[in-house]
Every structure is written in C-alpha cells, then in structure tokens.
Amino acid sequence: MNRRTLLKWAVRGIGATVAAMAGIPALIAGFSPVWQRRPHKENWQSLGPVDEFPVGEMREIVVELPPEEWGEALREKTVYAWRPSDREAVVYSRSCTDLGCPLTFDPGSQCFFCPCHGGIFDRNGERLAGPPKRPMYRYAVRIVNREIVIDLHSVPLVA
Ligand code: FES
Secondary structure, three states: OOHHHHHHHHHHHHHHHHHHHHHHHHHHHHHOHHHOOOOOOOOEEEEEEHHHOOEOOOEEEEEEOOHHHHOOOOOEEEEEEEEEEOOEEEEEEOEOOOOOOEOEEEOOOOEEEOOOOOOEEEOOOOEEEOOOOOOOOEOEEEEEOOEEEEEHHHOOOOO
C-alpha cells in the first residue's frame, strides 16, 4: 500500500468516525419517547394563591412534578407566570422553542433571553429575535378557588 492510498483510507476512517459521532446521538434522539405524541390527559397543578401574583409582575415558579409520571430524573420544572389583569393569568415554560435552553426574564427590558443562540421573546411570549420559529410554550391556565393552576400536559414534553 502506498502513502497516497494509506492517506485516503485514513481520511475516510476519520470521516466515518465523525459521521458516527454526530449521527448516532441524532438517531437516538429521533427515536426518543420525548418526541412521541402522547394522548392528552390533563394534569393540573397549582402554582399558588392568586394573591401572590401581583398584576403585571413576572414571577419565576418551580413546580414539583408528580414522580409517578416523570420518574426520578425530572422532579421539578421552572415556569414563568404573570397576571395581565385581575381576571387572567399567563404561564410560560422556561424552555426556549428553538432547542429548549432555559430562558431568563430580564425585568429591565421586560424580555426573555435565551443564552444558547440569542433568541429573544417579549413578555407576551412573542418571538422578537433569533432562531426560534414560534412563540414561547404557554400552559393552559385556570384560576380555581383563588389558586392559579396549570395543565402540565398542555405543552410538549420537551418544554
Ligand atoms: S435554544 Fe434558544 S435560541 Fe436556540
């Protein structure tokens, strides 16, 4: 085997290794149950008394997840909640709609910022900039007995 042939096979080997390193995780992710549709079965959880949410103020809330459903791996989820008026509440997933990185709310600009690729959303969850193609994930919300409750199943599992 001459040097040219050896080099050609070395380059092919490196190419195949890189392709496998990138492709196998993508294949696994593609078949993951996280991406499968699930039948919608509501799962309502309280965020707390409505009086703890002053109108207009964005709050970051950690919701404990039922262990029988999400297992030990995912015990809690962070959401953002606010009340545009006395009668309504809005709750967003913290996950960016691009690739799921955790969004941070900036009270100064009243915007959500994604640390991964520069996605920006306004306080209404609308996309302002960056790669996300859709608004923020928004939970189904009810105010029941003066408590804000959300349906954990009303957003995609990855949110
Ligand atoms: S994950 Fe948020 S912009 Fe890419």
